[in-house]
Amino acid sequence: MSIRIQIYDVVKRGIDIFGAGTGLVVLSPVIGAVALVVRAKLGSPVLFKQDRPGRNGKIFTLYKFRSMLDVDETKNLVNDEDRLTSFGRVLRSTSVDELPSLLNVLRGDMSLVGPRPLLVSYLQRYTPEQSRRHEVRPGVTGLAQVRGRNAISWDEKFRFDVEYVDSCSFFLDVQIIVKTCFAVLRRQGITQADHVTTAKFGEENDA
Template sequence: MTRRYDVVKRLADIAGAAGGLLVLSPVLLAVGCFVAVTLGRPVLFRQVRAGRLGRPFPLVKFRTMTPDGGAAGIAQDAQRMTRAGQLLRATSLDELPTLWNVLRGDMSFVGPRPLLTAYLDRYTPEQARRHEVRPGITGLAQVNGRNALGWEDKFALDVRYVDERGPALDLRILARTVRTVVARDGISGHGVPTTVEFLGSDR
């Protein structure tokens, strides 16, 4: 059953991503122009993230921050975040290019969010199980608090998704994602523009 579900899910991902890129192409163009005018070039943000089984892949999103100039960290991120970037994040329009990642097979529509490869050796063995499936644009953690959740709670929900995944759960998550995006829930962590760095858990 799991194998059949994985095959059907992948086919649905391909159809959904291809259709989404086609239908939303005017929106993608408009957002790209908006980013170019308000933030300049490059329009797209690329960052290596960990995919299924921890394999690295280049995540693609619309850029929401000014160039880092070699700086890094939460404080610098707060300074680099612009009003235009906040708008894109609040509406989740910055996520639209990740449809390309879904089409390529790097990601799925539903699954644990892809995180930095630097986190791979910081997970407990239980937390690392989140990489047993493809990462997703949305997931169980994203509809239950998103960035307002602490890392331990996020990872617990990720692993729960791995264990309970199926068509019914995916549909519930997708439906709740629409509500979460409209309500703009959990966009940022407490006092930070996105979320704090994961430094590891007690094993």
């Protein structure tokens, strides 16, 4: 990582603290209202928690709003397609389910902008080049999200992630945040063909 990017990393952490703190305060009515609706429609717990690898592969607990029903074989609720309700689809398509992740940003697990934190099980599948995505903090949004989100292949996502690692800057982060807002409003790239979101890493090569 270049000295320029190392210096920006310090500045970026300050921006993350300010942005996440402000977001949690300003959006607290929205967060509270969504929590109540999630509790009423999907039950408890309201938050989805899952271990994810962060910077340098360090594991942290990711927070999101729950968007799926519990697995229940008696009701044929086994696959993601069956468990994801229409309400859950709205949460995901509007990215409202990501709001609790601001807590992760405030804690330093994540950044506002960076490669998306993926499953721990993927760590052993990355090539050395793809693993470079963990040289920076994972983000709530990132370069891959504004260049196709779930509609692009894993190879493309990882290429964009590494591109971000090599070129991250204040101006690039601002561009990504602005483009993310437009992508959310247009609900672009929410799903991959034949999947409710996207195929797991490795599955697309097995199909």
